[in-house]
Amino acid sequence: MVSMSVGEELLEERRRRRRAGDPRLNEADREILRRVTRGDLQAEFQAALDADLAADPLLGGHEPAGRA
């Protein structure tokens, strides 16, 4: 059996916790967010992000429609 240092053990625990995501999200919530970032809603999501910048000069400045 490979032994881990305390530091490695704590880091691994942190990695596991982060990889699991936020426990406040249930399965249905996770599926909604998947559709937003990677599924059928991605184009609408990007359009909404762009629209925020076009509508707000402080946020978007004078760049053409809005990305970072």
Add this chain to the structure above:
Amino acid sequence: MVDEYLALDVLRGQWPEGLPEDDLLGLPVTHHYRLLQRVHQPGTGRLSRILAGLSDAGRDAVRRPHPDIVQVLDPRPLVDQAASIGARYRTGGLLMTETLAAGLAHRRALYFGSEDNVGRRFAEIAADLGIAITVLAS
């Protein structure tokens, strides 16, 4: 530093391949603000209807991400450098300048979840500042 896409991917438990595991995952406040717009100013489209289906707890996870998972960055230490970047490159958008300032302050590395979320001018300035942009898909 991550954008809206990667923040949501990480929150839902989908760790993007290539995202450093042990670094702070910082979300600039202007990017978080755009996520909050989706929550607080829903429109009439399909995206809004679907997002309205988030549970109260799920909505709270987006509104107030747990700092152990995604940390919304305090803009105060970044704003002076953001203004300086805006002046030097003659670009005023706070989202762009704050994100670049955050990139400079945190290992000169920015991670985006979609090529569509990286503007041409942003990429030019990032390159000039020596900030690496990596686009990851979950």
